[in-house]
Amino acid sequence: MWNTIFPYLLSGISVGGQYALIAIGYTMVYGILRLINFAHGDVFMVAGIVMVYLAASGLPLYVTIPLVLVITAAIGFLIERVAYKPLRSAPRMSVMISAIGVSYTLQNLVLYITGGLNKQYPTIPWISDSVTIGSATTKLVTVITPVLTIVLVVALVLLINKTKIGMAMRAVSKDFETSQLMGIKINSVISVTFVTGSFLAAVGSVLYFTNYPTVIQTSGAMPGLKAFVAAVFGGIGSIPGAVIGAFIIGIMENIIKGLDVILFKAGVISKPLGLATFSDAFTFALLIIILVVKPTGLFGEKATDKV
Amino acid sequence: MSLLHISDLRVSYGGIEALKGISLDVEKGEIVTLIGANGAGKSTTLRAISGLVPLKTGTITYDGQVISGQSPQKIVSEGICMVPEGRRVFPNLTVLENLRIGAYLRKDDIQPDIAHVYQLFPRLKERSWQLAGTLSGGEQQMLAVGRALMMRPKLLMMDEPSLGLAPLVIRDIFRIIRTLHEEGITILLVEQNANAALRVADSAYVLETGSLGMHGTGEELLNDPRVKEAYLGKSRGQ
Numbered sequence: 387m388w389n390t391i392f393p394y395l396l397s398g399i400s401v402g403g404q405y406a407l408i409a410i411g412y413t414m415v416y417g418i419l420r421l422i423n424f425a426h427g428d429v430f431m432v433a434g435i436v437m438v439y440l441a442a443s444g445l446p447l448y449v450t451i452p453l454v455l456v457i458t459a460a461i462g463f464l465i466e467r468v469a470y471k472p473l474r475s476a477p478r479m480s481v482m483i484s485a486i487g488v489s490y491t492l493q494n495l496v497l498y499i500t501g502g503l504n505k506q507y508p509t510i511p512w513i514s515d516s517v518t519i520g521s522a523t524t525k526l527v528t529v530i531t532p533v534l535t536i537v538l539v540v541a542l543v544l545l546i547n548k549t550k551i552g553m554a555m556r557a558v559s560k561d562f563e564t565s566q567l568m569g570i571k572i573n574s575v576i577s578v579t580f581v582t583g584s585f586l587a588a589v590g591s592v593l594y595f596t597n598y599p600t601v602i603q604t605s606g607a608m609p610g611l612k613a614f615v616a617a618v619f620g621g622i623g624s625i626p627g628a629v630i631g632a633f634i635i636g637i638m639e640n641i642i643k644g645l646d647v648i649l650f651k652a653g654v655i656s657k658p659l660g661l662a663t664f665s666d667a668f669t670f671a672l673l674i675i676i677l678v679v680k681p682t683g684l685f686g687e688k689a690t691d692k693v
Numbered sequence: 694m695s696l697l698h699i700s701d702l703r704v705s706y707g708g709i710e711a712l713k714g715i716s717l718d719v720e721k722g723e724i725v726t727l728i729g730a731n732g733a734g735k736s737t738t739l740r741a742i743s744g745l746v747p748l749k750t751g752t753i754t755y756d757g758q759v760i761s762g763q764s765p766q767k768i769v770s771e772g773i774c775m776v777p778e779g780r781r782v783f784p785n786l787t788v789l790e791n792l793r794i795g796a797y798l799r800k801d802d803i804q805p806d807i808a809h810v811y812q813l814f815p816r817l818k819e820r821s822w823q824l825a826g827t828l829s830g831g832e833q834q835m836l837a838v839g840r841a842l843m844m845r846p847k848l849l850m851m852d853e854p855s856l857g858l859a860p861l862v863i864r865d866i867f868r869i870i871r872t873l874h875e876e877g878i879t880i881l882l883v884e885q886n887a888n889a890a891l892r893v894a895d896s897a898y899v900l901e902t903g904s905l906g907m908h909g910t911g912e913e914l915l916n917d918p919r920v921k922e923a924y925l926g927k928s929r930g931q
């Protein structure tokens with residue numbers, strides 16, 4: 387029984403870690419701007435595309451991977467400056483629409499560049515190697531992802547709670563005007579938030595796409611949406627919430643993928659029921675249930691409108 | 694020359710003119726109070742000085758330099774600090790962090806300033822690690838004042854510090870205002886509690902729907918029959 391479940395659990399934890407790295411970007415931006423950054427999933431996809439082209443240029447991986455992280459962070463910075471900052475005092479709906487615009491702009495830009503073809507994601511040695519742990523044979527990335535995720539989350543939490551810029555981020559997330567009275571440049575703090583979120587999404591993209599052969603302009607949609615649900619589930623605005631939500635969704639969705647096999651081996655069913663089909667539906671059913679039962683999520687604050 | 698000089702200040706929100714050309718002076722070392730009814734434009738005046746709202750016309754000069762049009766960061770760094778209306782402490786930061794963030798622009802050692810604030814407000818010291826959101830209204834007001842002091846202001850602007858507080862706490866706040874005055878800080882105090890404000894003020898202005906009315910020493914306005922009629926009626930004897 388355990389041996390049957392374990393491989394699914396393991397890949398669930400891994401996928402959960404990848405969702406977590408994306409979900410943090412959603413939750414941080416929401417925390418500071420009360421904005422659902424619809425373009426975040428596409429930033430994640432663009433990180434994948436940037437990797438494809440950088441790897442094709444023949445640069446060694448120890449150069450391309452850091453470059454992907456830096457370029458993606460820069461893209462996050464630019465998006466905020468170009469599409470959100472000019473709307474700082476506009477109604478929130480306008481910013482939301484701008485975010486949707488950015489999302490489609492990025493997808494179409496990539497469509498134009500790639501011609502809409504699936505682009506082969508480079509194989510990153512070492513993390514693509516196979517390992518066997520107990521009953522599971524998987525790529526090393528599966529094991530590395532949750533460890534790296536936890537390390538990055540701890541670093542981020544320390545940044546937010548122990549540093550001056552982190553203190554400014556917490557202040558700005560509560561009160562723009564009073565933060566300005568303290569001498570905080572809110573635009574810089576907001577930029578730091580976007581850079582951090584995009585950087586983490588880029589790390590997530592390297593880990594995520596290593597498990598998939600190709601990247602295409604729509605590749606960010608599903609993981610982006612899952613990560614968004616994770617952020618809502620955890621309580622949008624809360625970083626621990628987003629991480630826990632992401633792990634729960636990753637694990638549940640992978641267990642459901644294996645449910646036929648698990649139940650069959652356990653003798654509960656005698657022929658496959660095709661339950662794996664429901665793995666995506668589960669995530670979105672979960673979203674609906676949270677929104678109905680506990681709109682603030684696991685760790686969310688009460689919805690307060692910022693003055 | 695006065696520390697702060699405002700001339701012909703106009704501010705409008707959308708089409709509505711909140712300040713219709715006011716001019717006032719704050720002399721170094723004085724307590725100047727601005728009294729007026731709700732909606733008169735008192736907060737707008739302070740927000741304009743802080744750089745939070747753009748001016749339509751007028752200039753604000755501080756210490757001989759024009760500061761109107763500057764960013765709030767620049768203005769704070771010049772030593773003009775505000776205790777905003779409604780206190781606005783950061784509820785998700787601890788008491789100590791609220792003080793630290795008050796010194797956000799400072800690069801030197803802030804320990805002596807923290808000690809000084811704790812000496813002025815011993816209750817804050819006891820609650821150093823508590824989240825500011827869990828403090829009582831009076832404690833939050835003290836924290837808001839302490840936070841503003843962390844920048845070592847030359848000009849401290851206070852927007853209705855007595856609002857919504859119990860009489861005993863109000864007395865504490867005004868005692869602190871006197872102490873800060875004795876320390877040499879210039880204070881621009883906005884109040885609806887005209888009685889208490891006029892008593893501490895060296896100089897006072899009455900603001901009426903965006904225009905300045907009477908002006909005089911605190912004493913003069915306190916004894917002015919028109920001020921008594923309009924602003925001191927209810928709060929007399931407090």
Ligand SMILES: Nc1ncnc2c1ncn2[C@@H]1O[C@H](COP(=O)(O)OP(=O)(O)O)[C@@H](O)[C@H]1O
Nearest residue numbers: 706709711729730731732733734735736737738
């Ligand atoms: N952000 C704002 N947008 C539009 N009108 C405002 C805004 N803030 C203040 N006002 C208006 O400007 C006038 C002056 O307000 P304010 O300066 O807050 O008065 P006071 O502090 O004396 O009570 C009022 O009529 C108020 O409704």
Ligand SMILES: [Mg+2]
Nearest residue numbers: 735736737778
């Ligand atoms: Mg006011």
